[in-house]
Amino acid sequence: MRYGHAVGLVLLAGIVWSLMGLVQRQIETPSTWAILFWRSAGAVPVLMAWIAWRARGNPWPVIRGIGGAGLSGGLALVVAFAGSVYAIQSTTVANAVFLYSGSPIIAALLGWLILREQVRPTTWAAILVAVCGMYIMVREGLSLGAMDGNIGALFGAAGFGAFTVALRRGRLGDSSPIVLVAALLSMAASFAVLRWQGLAVILPLPDIAWGLTMGALCLATGMILFTLGSRLLPAAEATLLSFTEILLAPVWVFLFLGETASPATFIGGGVLLAAVAVNAVLGTRSQNSRGTCESALTCE
Numbered sequence: 001m002r003y004g005h006a007v008g009l010v011l012l013a014g015i016v017w018s019l020m021g022l023v024q025r026q027i028e029t030p031s032t033w034a035i036l037f038w039r040s041a042g043a044v045p046v047l048m049a050w051i052a053w054r055a056r057g058n059p060w061p062v063i064r065g066i067g068g069a070g071l072s073g074g075l076a077l078v079v080a081f082a083g084s085v086y087a088i089q090s091t092t093v094a095n096a097v098f099l100y101s102g103s104p105i106i107a108a109l110l111g112w113l114i115l116r117e118q119v120r121p122t123t124w125a126a127i128l129v130a131v132c133g134m135y136i137m138v139r140e141g142l143s144l145g146a147m148d149g150n151i152g153a154l155f156g157a158a159g160f161g162a163f164t165v166a167l168r169r170g171r172l173g174d175s176s177p178i179v180l181v182a183a184l185l186s187m188a189a190s191f192a193v194l195r196w197q198g199l200a201v202i203l204p205l206p207d208i209a210w211g212l213t214m215g216a217l218c219l220a221t222g223m224i225l226f227t228l229g230s231r232l233l234p235a236a237e238a239t240l241l242s243f244t245e246i247l248l249a250p251v252w253v254f255l256f257l258g259e260t261a262s263p264a265t266f267i268g269g270g271v272l273l274a275a276v277a278v279n280a281v282l283g284t285r286s287q288n289s290r291g292t293c294e295s296a297l298t299c300e
Helices: 003-018 020-024 032-054 060-064 067-090 093-100 103-114 121-144 147-170 176-197 205-230 235-242 244-257 263-290
Strands: none
Touching: 003 020, 003 205, 003 235, 003 244, 020 067, 020 093, 020 205, 020 244, 032 060, 032 067, 032 176, 032 205, 060 176, 067 093, 067 147, 067 176, 093 121, 093 147, 093 244, 093 263, 103 121, 103 147, 103 263, 121 147, 121 263, 147 176, 176 205, 205 235, 235 244, 235 263
């Protein structure tokens, strides 16, 4: 695969992911868990087929090989998935995706706390800047009565950050089996919660179709495209290219649904994105100069 093809695949992954909010807006059910169930159900067959193709037949040895670290990463993704679905339901798409983009910063903090990874001074600075950006958005959400959506987005970011740390802890290079396990766990958790709440799993057919589309296209296909493209790209470059998701997600809902966000959302989101982007670039430069980095976020 050529470099240009890799760039195109990662950009396409970001575009596909950016459609998540627009697709979810088409679903009329108010239940976060019902949406999560059908989104996960759509992702499972696509991920299973992808893993089977890569394994040249039987996917089960690959899935079983994720170990305890992979299972903990899958559980973290359940939190991330539920938080992101709830956030889009409860606040603007722009607010949700901007807050969700803080997951690399949270991963750096969790890596420092759990794995005892050394955090570069520039990363500490990026964390402080990112917190300022989050504060701007969260404060506005509190004043507008949309705090629930902000909390959901932060839970989503924390879940994805924990997933990233689990990958590093288990030294797991391929995340697709873990995402598959997370989708299966999400279906089980959603079914249990819906039954406990006395709510139906079966939704109107249009809602089911949109949920399956969101899982198969936006979640699973986007992840496969990113996996294929990011192999030939530096971590910082892949991160920056995938920002197309964050930049385009508010555009789609504005163009097709007329949904807008406040200036504070874009100011805070811009501050947060800048912190993540600069830290990723500086992390790659540090890796090139020292050759001992585990990721774009930490150095040993």
